[in-house]
Amino acid sequence: MATLLHLDSALFPQGSASRDITAAFVKSWLEQHPEGKVVYRDLAASPIPHLDAAAVGAGPDHELRAVLAAELAEADAVLIGAPMYNFTIASTLKAWLDQVIIVGANTGPGGPVASTPFTIVASRGGSYAPGTPREDFEFVQNYLEKVLTGMLGITEIDFIVPELTLAPVKPEMADLIPLAEASRAKAHEEAVQKAKALAARHAA
Numbered sequence: 771m772a773t774l775l776h777l778d779s780a781l782f783p784q785g786s787a788s789r790d791i792t793a794a795f796v797k798s799w800l801e802q803h804p805e806g807k808v809v810y811r812d813l814a815a816s817p818i819p820h821l822d823a824a825a826v827g828a829g830p831d832h833e834l835r836a837v838l839a840a841e842l843a844e845a846d847a848v849l850i851g852a853p854m855y856n857f858t859i860a861s862t863l864k865a866w867l868d869q870v871i872i873v874g875a876n877t878g879p880g881g882p883v884a885s886t887p888f889t890i891v892a893s894r895g896g897s898y899a900p901g902t903p904r905e906d907f908e909f910v911q912n913y914l915e916k917v918l919t920g921m922l923g924i925t926e927i928d929f930i931v932p933e934l935t936l937a938p939v940k941p942e943m944a945d946l947i948p949l950a951e952a953s954r955a956k957a958h959e960e961a962v963q964k965a966k967a968l969a970a971r972h973a974a
């Protein structure tokens with residue numbers, strides 16, 4: 771039985787691009803895998819604690835860290851909703867990473883989770899695409915790519931990026947509404963197709 775680990779970290783439950791798109795991914799994945807198991811954590815609604823000294827000291831023997839690391843180890847694929855807040859990821863998602871990355875237990879190239887495919891829905895109000903004025907302020911994709919490859923040794927990371935999500939609510943961005951809509955539609959389609967492709971791989 772295939773298992774998907776699904777994390778959301780968007781603050782607002784309604785109208786969230788990342789939540790809508792991760793939900794579309796899960797729906798598509800389950801259509802291919804009706805018997806599949808989805809392990810879900812809403813990190814905004816039920817935040818996990820920050821890493822503390824005791825948890826670092828205990829490593830894999832720490833109860834919460836062991837649970838989170840087992841969820842990661844048992845996943846055939848990982849899906850993360852990662853909205854941009856102040857140019858980077860939600861602090862709740864950082865807390866998950868700090869707890870789940872256990873040096874010596876699941877880290878390094880060729881480590882136990884290195885071949886797990888990650889799909890990340892990186893929603894943002896503006897655009898940080900190459901060539902845009904704020905290109906250098908992008909610390910979601912850049913950070914997640916580095917931490918997942920550098921710490922967990924992950925070799926397959928796909929980013930789906932619904933951008934300009936603030937266009938409908940910011941008058942100064944009104945001209946960008948068509949681009950925002952196109953970005954959201956593209957992200958939705960990419961999520962559906964990626965989920966199908968991953969599910970087909972599990973079935974093989």
Ligand SMILES: Cc1cc2nc3c(=O)[nH]c(=O)nc-3n(C[C@H](O)[C@H](O)[C@H](O)COP(=O)(O)O)c2cc1C
Nearest residue numbers: 780786787788853854855856857893894895896935
């Ligand atoms: C506290 C806060 C900080 C934000 N910081 C940024 C930011 O630095 N850059 C940006 O483009 N959008 C920023 N936004 C807008 C969100 O990235 C945008 O609303 C996004 O769509 C949220 O993700 P969601 O739609 O998946 O819920 C911020 C929103 C909030 C609430």
